[in-house]
Amino acid sequence: MSSFFPDALLLARFQFAFTVAFHIIFPAFSIGVASYLAVLEGLWLLTKRQVYMDLFKYWVKIFAIAFGMGVVSGLVMSYQFGTNWSVFSDKAGPVVGPLMAYEVLSAFFLEAGFLGVMLFGTTKVGPRLHYVATLAVAIGTFFSAFWILAVNSWMQTPQGFSINEVGQFVPESWLAIIFTPSFPYRLVHMLIAAYLTTALVVGAVGAWHLLRDHDNVGARTMFSMAMWMLVIVGPIQVLAGDAHGLNTLEHQPVKIMAMEGHYESHPDGAPLYLFGLPDQQAGELKYALGIPHLGSLILKHDLNAPMEGLDTVPRELWPPVPVVFWSFRVMVGLGFLMVGLGAWALLSRLFGKLYSQPLLLRTALLMGPAGFIAVVAGWITTEVGRQPYTVYGHLLTADSASPVAAPALAASLIAFVLIYFAVFAAGTFYMLRLMGHAPQTDEPEPSPAVPKRAAGLMPGPAEGPSNLSR
Template identity: 50%
Template sequence: MEALDSALMAARAQFAITISFHIVLAAFTIGLANFLLVLEALWLKSRREIYLDVYRYWLKVFALNVAVGTASGLILEYQFGLNWSRLAVQAGDILGPLMFYEVLAAFFLEAGFLGIMLFGLKKVGPRLHFFATGAVAMGSLISAFWILSASSWMHTPAGYSMTADGRFLAEDWWAIIFNPSFPYRLTHMILAALLGSATLVAGASAWQLLKTSHNPRARLQLSMALWTVVVLTPVQILVGDLHGEHTLKVQPQKVAAIEGSWTRPPPGAGEPLRLFGWPDMSERRNHWEVAIPRIGSLYLRHDLSGTIAALDEFAPGDIPPVPPVFFAFRLMVGLGLMMFAQGIVSLVLRCRKRLYIARGWLWSCVLMAPAGFVAMISGWTVTEVGRQPFTVYGLLRTADSVSRVSREQVMASTWVILLFYGLVFGIGLWVLMRVLREPPRRGEPGPQPSLPDETGQT
């Protein structure tokens, strides 16, 4: 049993490493693809060269991101087959088709039209090229649709039956795909991808404006990114609240771990907002807790006296690891509030016509560049670690999902993966920093359009 636990923790650690790298690249693909779609639409509508220059600039970053993301995706599939074969056996009849549809979307739409995006503007004409950009953007969203459907089904399984040996069989594909948590998680993830991309674009643009404050293309990038933050951050807060309400219904242990609530408060006392604490799993309490009375009830129950199920009301073997869930949630919320403040400050500076020249503000945007993606990884930690000790919530435990591999095998493959990631991501990051250190310029190198002449021919 000890050997199994050791191999299980090693496999979980390897999965956390591989997914953490890949999820950022996948999210950046979604955000950049839709950013490029908007830029090309604005260029087609206005014929202003500035939009095409910025499009060609970020198209290079998009191509780099897709290349590195493909490599990380292959590693993710490898470790899944190596470490989680028992999950594949038990739930493969449901998860297999969902993953297959994701691969179809990724390769037939994203990969199929990427070549036209990169090299076909002069060959196929602006409108057909715009269709290709739209197909890639749609492919990234469809990929997210199927991945989130599969992941959400593992959180809120529906539409299935089980065999005598514990295998899941599909009975209602509509219920499987649109399982109860799927709408919340899909919306939350898409918004996180767009916001993460926006803060990164804003940070890169701010860095460029610190060196060349009058570059109109860097100003355009910064403006568009900050408008995205302004519009989507309040929406994300609302969606997060709805997602939290639903999680409280279907996974109350997770919410109790998020709140660090070990015992239910007395009737009428309400749930406190625990700003800080150090959850102790062995003593089942928080050390150095700093809390505001009743405020937790306000966002959990939307009143000042409601309570939630506490951790001592569940079987000890069904409680997730509390410290990582507790701290990751606070990091996610803290960064989300900082992004909300970033949007508000940008509106004030925009009104004062200092958005592009206030150096302290630009430095803050540079520092906030990774905030969206760090918040997204923190949210993923809350969601997935908070589901433990189950892979299929309430039905299949993680200990029963891991392959029969030794800890030594898993650790050896983990070191190989880290070496591969260090090489691929190191080169990718070096190239990315070389691209982003200079702002887009007039006549940015890239695919050149073949515009129609007065007769309408190209």
Template identity: 50%
Template sequence: MSPETTLLLARSQFAFTIGFHIVLAAFTLGLAQWLLFLEAMWLWRKQPVWLALWRYWSKIFALNVAMGVVTGVVMEFAFGTNWSGLASRAGAVLGPMMYMEVLVAFFLEAGFMGVLLFGMEKVRPWVHFMATIVVALGSLFSAFWILAANSWMQTPDGVVQSADGRFIPVDWLAAIINPSFPWRMAHMVVAAMLGTACLVAACGAWHLLRDERHPAARHMFSLSLWLLLVMTPVQIVLGDLHGENTRDHQPIKLAAMEGAWDPPPPGAGEPMRLFAAPDMAQRRNHWEVAIPDIGSLYLRHNLTGRIHSLNHYPPEDLPWVPGVFWSFRIMVALGLLMLVAGIAGLVIRLRGRLWRTRWFQWSMVLMAPAGFTAMLAGWGVTETGRQPWVVYGLLRTADSVSPVSPALVLGSLVVIVVVYLTLFALGLWFLLRLMSQPPHPDEEGVMPDVALRSGTGRT
């Protein structure tokens, strides 16, 4: 088998592992902030329902963290086994960022995880709340360093290349806060919250369908719908700003997102392509359905602005356009669906029928995976769109793969697929089992009203 086969297998293995891990990592990030909110409400309002919700989601949080750690470790080893070219040439930049993620974020988060999960009846309420704050901050710090490393690979800055092609940091602030990092960080954090909100809304809707008077189910459903209503427009604005950044720094990716092979006629703006079948061989679209000039509104904020077209670039510099094109549309479609759900929830709420509108509750149950599916589609755009570069414009993916036998990569890929699918199936089964049971205010542990007054059992 050829080196091209090794490259394809190595890319497939990394895509498979990161696809699983990113969902778990994003859910951990979103749940950490959700638990922080629930505990703050419990300490403030002193109502048993908030503690019941906190206990309920803390179990799911523990399960998700356990699965996420396992899937994340494999990716770390992949840099040395399958991507030694990247590790040797960009290790001086990526290594310290990954080290900071482990030292500052993961150790900080893991160190206080035990207090969060097992210390509710063993420490004072304010001590436990501080532990929850640290875990929530740790998840944000983890996202900070991982996204800083990824953003540097997308828009490299703050480095020079040595004679042997290695990247040497000369300005760490520029390397970390690189041109695409602020927008990618904000976009990802909001995406994690929206994905968590969709899942919490689905859980609340499921229990409302069984008992519309259940207080914890009402709280879950109501709060998650408020989050969808508020955060989805924020995400749309962030997506627009992120798109402008992509237009300025990765024009080929933007052209692939739009399926723009050729510039529009003189005097016309960019069309908004609703449907197309991009053809890499013929370098054009088949069965294109587009609205003239409308694309320029969100690309240039006018009706005549243009972007760079794909046919301006040589074939070897193009990503896989069909994947980028359709991943972008899946992400946008699901984002609009979440916006519609938030607005529909507001209308139904104002009519006083939020707990009794069963068709809407069933719709939210079906939307459980919408947020994380949109996030995966967005990462498909991000990672597929930068190809054939692993460090954009400076280091090609083909020059980053390890010189190993394709059979070894294939063997490890098969093992990872089997293990991950088994792990994910078991984890999903446990997750659905936990979520199928409604929260109860009288779950095991000290009742919150007594605990807050007396501090019984706490040191």
């Protein structure tokens, strides 16, 4: 019967890839929105301009939905460590387990503890105390990213451990485990990606409403703030990505070879391949279009610096080059489009036409999902480029999987696909509905759905839904 199904290892990898691709877009968005909410409320406290509080109430409802979907999608991934990757959990658990527990204790509890105050306490606690709650949620999202990326960075560039007699990774230095060589670069790169993702969504929502009403104060304010974020943070992300690439070249050179499509070595300087068709079987980049020596200049700051290729690496240690090659180009291409959009918006602002150029507004609207696509593409580049290892250089992916039969994995994968598309499509549709109504003066704050009818206090369904759904 198993002959009708793909390889069990491939199914386990695809199942984890599918769930993590769904999961990562929600934390990336909620990290950025939490910081945006803190900025909005801080500006309101400083200036007392009502538009900032109106935008806070507008976006906090959207944040609540994104946060909830991020929590639900993350729970499934935790179970997969035990069901599909039990060998990895057994061997790497002494290192990975405590780090993930720290994420729950220091991040999730902080977020969950203050989330209710942030959502429903605008009129129930003082403005300064409420701002403390908003800051606590924003800081909690940062700590969540900190610990999860510490886990991933250790798997990418492991250090601070020894291997005992039964093959388990045993911690020797927690500081070394947490602060691996790739961790600072990965953390900065991911946080900026989250801020850019949020800026693009906020900009797209602002553009959508400006196309309908150029004078909407809330839409003008959110669009202006989003474009400032692109102008400032977009170029910083390019520099952070370059630094991250140099770090990867030092510690994971095979990943760089796959990203650049360097099947062959270049002793006199490597080109920068813009496009091409990687042929894994033949070990060559067909129809390559590249700029001579530019790859060496970018990666080693020397036009003629030699660059090793995959021909120096045993074929069984090659990552899937076509996947890494194209996902990297999707990420970089979208990154430069973000920088271009920010530059366009800056020029329009200087000429006093930021809110009155339909082409700019439509472009910003089309770029709304670009951050999510770039985040997923970057995650694919990072994770697939690490193959064939789960713990780079120490534990192969093929040796990490549980002894689960392919039919069982196929059945659970199909169930995940159906449930995820149903549940998260509904949640996304609900968020889009919230974004679809224009920001207004005296925006209603979210309110919990209290079952007043049971107490004889609810007059009936004509009263309408809670403010959270308006």
